[in-house]
Amino acid sequence: MKKILVIGACGQIGSELTPALRKVYGTDNVVAADLMYPLKGELADSGPSCQINATNAQDIADAVKKYNIDSIFNLAAILSAKAEINPMLGWNVGIGALLNCLEVSRECGCALFTPSSIGAFGPETPHNMTPQDTIQRPKTIYGVTKVTGELLSDYYFKRFGVDTRSVRFPGLISNVTLPGGGTTDYAVEIYYAAVKGEKFTCPIAKGTYMDMMYMPDALKAAMDLMEADPSKLIHRNSFNITAMSFEPDMIYAEIKKRMPEFVMEYKFDALRQGIADSWPDCMDDHCAREEWGFKPIYDLSAMTEDMLKVLKVKLAK
Numbered sequence: 001m002k003k004i005l006v007i008g009a010c011g012q013i014g015s016e017l018t019p020a021l022r023k024v025y026g027t028d029n030v031v032a033a034d035l036m037y038p039l040k041g042e043l044a045d046s047g048p049s050c051q052i053n054a055t056n057a058q059d060i061a062d063a064v065k066k067y068n069i070d071s072i073f074n075l076a077a078i079l080s081a082k083a084e085i086n087p088m089l090g091w092n093v094g095i096g097a098l099l100n101c102l103e104v105s106r107e108c109g110c111a112l113f114t115p116s117s118i119g120a121f122g123p124e125t126p127h128n129m130t131p132q133d134t135i136q137r138p139k140t141i142y143g144v145t146k147v148t149g150e151l152l153s154d155y156y157f158k159r160f161g162v163d164t165r166s167v168r169f170p171g172l173i174s175n176v177t178l179p180g181g182g183t184t185d186y187a188v189e190i191y192y193a194a195v196k197g198e199k200f201t202c203p204i205a206k207g208t209y210m211d212m213m214y215m216p217d218a219l220k221a222a223m224d225l226m227e228a229d230p231s232k233l234i235h236r237n238s239f240n241i242t243a244m245s246f247e248p249d250m251i252y253a254e255i256k257k258r259m260p261e262f263v264m265e266y267k268f269d270a271l272r273q274g275i276a277d278s279w280p281d282c283m284d285d286h287c288a289r290e291e292w293g294f295k296p297i298y299d300l301s302a303m304t305e306d307m308l309k310v311l312k313v314k315l316a317k
């Protein structure tokens with residue numbers, strides 16, 4: 001049975017990926033690690049955990065040896081808008097953590113998953129049906145770390161045989177842990193505002209399309225890719241994947257169908273809008289579908305139905 005280490009287990013992805021992995025591989029076989037320690041709640045109660053500062057290689061090496069780890073999910077990153085405010089932090093966390101994970105994986109024979117993002121593309125990239133292989137000249141430090149991460153991960157696969165794999169996540173929408181500092185965060189915050197009965201102020205302009213995905217599909221994609229037959233993988237770092245593409249008015253309309261009294265207004269956030277404008281409108285993800293069977297199940301309607309249902313219970317407490 002796999003022995004898995006999740007680095008960044010308290011984050012938006014990690015807080016849901018860890019329980020999902022524990023369900024499949026067994027609670028004792030999935031170690032939840034984060035800088036914030038001790039972990040709280042289900043993450044702490046349902047399996048082993050440890051403190052890891054991902055920019056410290058020794059922390060990672062110690063955990064890999066202590067728990068006999070053979071697969072690492074490296075989720076340590078500073079999201080796009082927050083990284084623009086502190087670029088060196090964005091670089092040091094994104095690349096520092098990845099390089100440490102790559103070196104430990106090389107020395108200890110671990111497989112390694114590190115997310116990339118639609119942020120790995122820039123304004124020169126074709127915005128519609130963005131190809132799997134195309135120009136990548138991102139204009140954010142987040143995007144620079146993601147392209148660098150893709151290149152480093154492919155290098156470690158080709159040069160040292162490290163089993164590195166990655167997906168370019170779109171904006172992820174979840175109802176467990178709020179995202180912190182992303183350009184697509186509005187697509188999560190809008191649901192919270194609707195359920196709280198508050199007017200939502202959207203920082204992204206009407207008509208700004210971005211790829212998005214509901215968290216359950218994202219978790220399945222990460223797990224399926226890591227289980228995929230390596231002989232079928234033509235690509236590795238990193239696969240385009242998407243479930244839907246929408247602009248703010250579309251998600252607003254979908255919520256209003258269910259909550260007619262909900263009101264949204266627009267209030268432009270120049271930083272996030274500039275980043276969003278540089279990203280794809282919608283990606284072509286046929287390589288992921290052909291090489292390892294990626295197939296999302298949630299569209300905007302199904303996601304909205306579930307988000308509102310779960311948040312109404314969660315926020316009523």
Ligand code: VAH
Nearest residue numbers: 080117170171182183184
């Ligand atoms: C961000 N949610 O907005 C992240 C993600 C695709 C966007 O990388 O920075």
